[in-house]
Amino acid sequence: xxxxxxxxxxxxxxxxxxxxxxxxxxxxxxxxxxxxxxxxxxxxxxxxxxxxxxxxxxxxxxxxxxxxxxxxxxxxxxxxxxxxxxxxxx
Numbered sequence: 001x002x003x004x005x006x007x008x009x010x011x012x013x014x015x016x017x018x019x020x021x022x023x024x025x026x027x028x029x030x031x032x033x034x035x036x037x038x039x040x041x042x043x044x045x046x047x048x049x050x051x052x053x054x055x056x057x058x059x060x061x062x063x064x065x066x067x068x069x070x071x072x073x074x075x076x077x078x079x080x081x082x083x084x085x086x087x088x089x090x
Contacts, residue, residue: 002053002080006052007052008047008051008053008056008082009088009089010087010088012089013028014087016045023036023041039064043060054072
């Protein structure tokens with residue numbers, strides 16, 4: 001289970017591309033493309049090996065003007081999905 005101190009780090013062979021207004025994660029190693037919505041794109045961009053889940057949640061609150069609880073739940077869900085898709089380093 002992910003907690004708020006976890007610092008997500010994308011795999012080095014993963015790239016984020018903006019194609020015709022859509023954000024796509026290109027998983028070159030597994031030859032898979034993942035389409036992200038606006039919130040997931042924002043969260044992915046904050047996964048920079050520096051920000052913890054708590055930091056990212058605070059940034060989501062500021063950017064989307066949502067409650068801290070909603071931001072934390074959304075960030076935990078999205079990052080859990082990223083981990084489940086093996087997009088993050090351990």
